[in-house]
Amino acid sequence: MAYRWTNDLTTKDITPEHLYLNRRQIMTGLAAGAVAGGLASPAIAQDELTPNDYDDITNYCNFYEFGTGKGDPAKHAHQLTTSPWSIEIDGLVDRPGTYSLEQILSEMTIEKRIYRFRCVEAWSMVVPWNGFELADLLDMVGVQTGAKYVGFETALRPDEMPGLRYPVLEWPYVEGLRIDEARHPLTMMATGIYDKPLLGQNGAPLRLVVPWKYGFKSIKSIVRITLTDREPKASWNQANAREYGFYSNVNPQVDHPRWSQSTERRIGGGLFQRRQPTLMFNGYDEVAGLYEGMDLSESF
Amino acid sequence: MTIAHKINGLQRYVPVWSVYVMSVIPGALFLWAGITGSSGPEPINVLERSLGEFALQMLILGLAVTPLRIWAGISLHKYRRAIGLVAFGYVFLHLLVWLVLDVGILSQIWADIVKRPYITVGMVAFLLMVPLAITSNNWSIRRLRRTWKLVHKMTYGVALLGGLHFVMLSKGFQLEPLMYLGTVFGLLILRLPPLQYRQVQRN
Numbered sequence: 001m002a003y004r005w006t007n008d009l010t011t012k013d014i015t016p017e018h019l020y021l022n023r024r025q026i027m028t029g030l031a032a033g034a035v036a037g038g039l040a041s042p043a044i045a046q047d048e049l050t051p052n053d054y055d056d057i058t059n060y061c062n063f064y065e066f067g068t069g070k071g072d073p074a075k076h077a078h079q080l081t082t083s084p085w086s087i088e089i090d091g092l093v094d095r096p097g098t099y100s101l102e103q104i105l106s107e108m109t110i111e112k113r114i115y116r117f118r119c120v121e122a123w124s125m126v127v128p129w130n131g132f133e134l135a136d137l138l139d140m141v142g143v144q145t146g147a148k149y150v151g152f153e154t155a156l157r158p159d160e161m162p163g164l165r166y167p168v169l170e171w172p173y174v175e176g177l178r179i180d181e182a183r184h185p186l187t188m189m190a191t192g193i194y195d196k197p198l199l200g201q202n203g204a205p206l207r208l209v210v211p212w213k214y215g216f217k218s219i220k221s222i223v224r225i226t227l228t229d230r231e232p233k234a235s236w237n238q239a240n241a242r243e244y245g246f247y248s249n250v251n252p253q254v255d256h257p258r259w260s261q262s263t264e265r266r267i268g269g270g271l272f273q274r275r276q277p278t279l280m281f282n283g284y285d286e287v288a289g290l291y292e293g294m295d296l297s298e299s300f
Numbered sequence: 301m302t303i304a305h306k307i308n309g310l311q312r313y314v315p316v317w318s319v320y321v322m323s324v325i326p327g328a329l330f331l332w333a334g335i336t337g338s339s340g341p342e343p344i345n346v347l348e349r350s351l352g353e354f355a356l357q358m359l360i361l362g363l364a365v366t367p368l369r370i371w372a373g374i375s376l377h378k379y380r381r382a383i384g385l386v387a388f389g390y391v392f393l394h395l396l397v398w399l400v401l402d403v404g405i406l407s408q409i410w411a412d413i414v415k416r417p418y419i420t421v422g423m424v425a426f427l428l429m430v431p432l433a434i435t436s437n438n439w440s441i442r443r444l445r446r447t448w449k450l451v452h453k454m455t456y457g458v459a460l461l462g463g464l465h466f467v468m469l470s471k472g473f474q475l476e477p478l479m480y481l482g483t484v485f486g487l488l489i490l491r492l493p494p495l496q497y498r499q500v501q502r503n
Contacts, residue, residue: 052341053341055341056341059340059341060340060341060342064472068471068472068474070340070342071340121471123342123345166473166474166475167473168472168473168474169472169473239472239473255415258416258417258418258468258469259412259416260408260411260412260416262408263405263408265342265344267341267342268341270337270343271334271335271343271344271347271401272401273344274404275403275404275405
């Protein structure tokens with residue numbers, strides 16, 4: 001069942017292509033003008049949910065399998081073979097098996113959703129995603145009653161992913177959600193951005209998007225989904241449990257041990273963009289019920 | 301004529317003041333990239349990091365002067381003060397970008413300095429550099445005599461803290477910051493008296 005969640009904005013609010021492609025140039029011009037004119041800062045007011053430029057979204061990425069620099073994924077991800085693509089769905093499901101992407105997409109309804117995206121590094125974007133609800137995919141394979149968690153795994157292709165040469169994290173990248181989080185109507189599997197198919201650097205051909213959690217939870221280029229009865233491994237949590245909790249909900253009150261999470265900088269505003277306050281659950285208050293009775297500073 | 305001789309000979313044509321003039325170039329390029337947007341959609345972070353990294357490179361170059369003379373016969377002694385002052389200048393700009401463009405919120409700045417170990421470490425390194433920069437002149441050397449040498453050994457600590465600052469702020473296991481810290485360690489080990497003594501004997 002698609003369309004269980006809608007934001008106030010509709011597709012017509014998505015910036016037309018000729019504008020989003022040009023915004024950077026326009027802003028660059030403004031910034032250069034402001035500096036030349038001796039002004040302190042250019043007045044670029046970003047509307048709350050004005051999507052970022054396609055250029056920014058596809059060039060400023062964290063996808064360590066392609067390198068740790070923000071520009072590395074855009075440089076190397078074209079090497080990733082995304083067709084054919086299949087996803088192994090196993091564990092506590094009624095119909096386990098290897099599903100081809102076409103097979104899955106033929107049963108899903110693709111919709112557009114404009115979500116805030118907040119990175120654990122304290123920057124953020126607004127992304128107009130295309131995709132379907134994860135709940136629909138889970139229904140397709142039939143989740144058994146004992147399943148309490150969903151585990152995800154990214155492709156592991158040393159020949160196509162130069163970043164795998166370095167032990168930055170334990171490969172392959174894995175992530176997980178509690179089943180009620182996975183079933184929440186906000187949780188989606190993305191297949192595109194700005195109505196274009198996902199590029200490798202953004203997690204082609206299929207990735208998770210959980211907008212109330214830090215970006216690293218939204219695992220990219222998924223090849224395996226496993227339903228389990230115990231908490232699955234999550235890469236950053238494995239690497240450093242003190243800094244990255246299993247839940248990793250966006251929470252301005254719980255700082256990363258090494259930096260504050262109370263503010264964030266929206267990407268794309270140039271040299272004089274100010275920080276803005278970070279919102280609880282990244283502004284998606286409708287998920288608060290999932291965590292009722294939990295101490296979110298303990299289960300961070 | 302060996303390479304070392306050639307380099308030493310070239311120094312006659314490269315006055316110290318030209319180091320100061322040239323030192324403006326990287327900073328201007330970093331800033332220009334940020335203004336024009338060619339450094340990407342998050343220019344503040346890139347500017348902050350480029351300035352910090354260049355400062356660390358200058359600190360390392362400063363530390364390399366003595367080992368280069370002992371082990372390779374290359375004498376860059378004449379430029380050492382300039383290198384150190386340029387490093388200080390870039391650390392200062394790095395700090396300024398963090399204060400004004402990056403954080404920009406007074407309460408958060410103070411909280412970060414106190415609560416975030418990597419920022420505390422960076423801040424301490426900067427504060428240790430202040431007396432070094434102030435006393436980087438002939439008058440101070442004459443006035444302080446032996447104390448001057450002792451005080452300026454603090455450069456070792458500053459470079460170690462700078463390298464540590466970079467390692468501490470990285471996510472996951474990353475090679476680049478570790479290479480900087482390793483280089484600093486290496487250059488300090490080359491200064492250990494037994495190593496230096498043996499090399500001087502051999503010469």
